[in-house]
Amino acid sequence: MSNKDHNSEPHAEHISSYREHFGTWVGLILLTMMTVFISVFGADLRTLSVATALLIASVKALVVGYYFMHLKYDPAIYRIMMGIVMALFTVFLVMVIFDYLTRN
């Protein structure tokens, strides 16, 4: 029965290699060094450094999600749901910003 085959191998998915995980780690460390460097040595670029720090953090988050959390190889449903959560958060964000901009 095909059912038995299904049970004996419930995980038929992509296996990330050690090498790939190590490469991901190297990338994340480099991004961390970059953001610390910009913050500590680029002190006169205040607003720019906040924006870049958040941008770098988002790139790091994306790398963690895609490679460590395996989103890149998983079915699209997880990425779609992540997109919905991010859209929801953006709605909250925009509503809060409008609220504070229109207060006197």
Place this chain on the structure above:
Amino acid sequence: MNHTFTLPNSGHNYDAKASKLGMWLFLYTELLLFGGLFLVYMVYRSLNEEAFLLASFNLDVWMGTFNTVVLLTSSMTVAMSITALQLGDAKKSIMLLWLTIAAALIFLVVKYFEWGAKFEHGLFPGMDHFNTLPPGERLYFYLYFFMTGLHGLHVIVGGIFIGVVIHKIKNKSVNKNRYQLLENSGLYWHLVDLIWIYLFPLFYLIH
């Protein structure tokens, strides 16, 4: 009459896909929990920019950087432990999980010293020095203690979760063919890392 009939998965109620989807649903709620706190941070910071900047000088950038590296490394070891178990190497998987727990403990010890220094300087909400601070700096410390505290709680929970998984790999209920629990603990651990990725620049790097 002898009716024998077998349910599709009789004997093992194991459904890796459902288990993983459930874990992700929980992680989405966690993202919105911290997302709400980040919105609070955004509003109060935009109203008190100078005060937040001044208050942030009380934090040690290098301790924060060290903890960031520790968490990123532990994220790698937990991801590698999944690879090890998928390849059938339970021993290596357990070793990598112990490394992850060790990283969690290092993170908490560094946090202990950081928080300890704040307590010594009377910066915890309610302490004498804290009460003399201007409102903006007080807000910064409220948010700092609440957000890093909640994150620290997640580190502790994640460490315990991984400990449970180690136990289950040892008694073989988590194995090469049934490793979803390990993957779920890994996902939780990556979430802890993910939140720190944002906490670190927002509290330590505003210079």
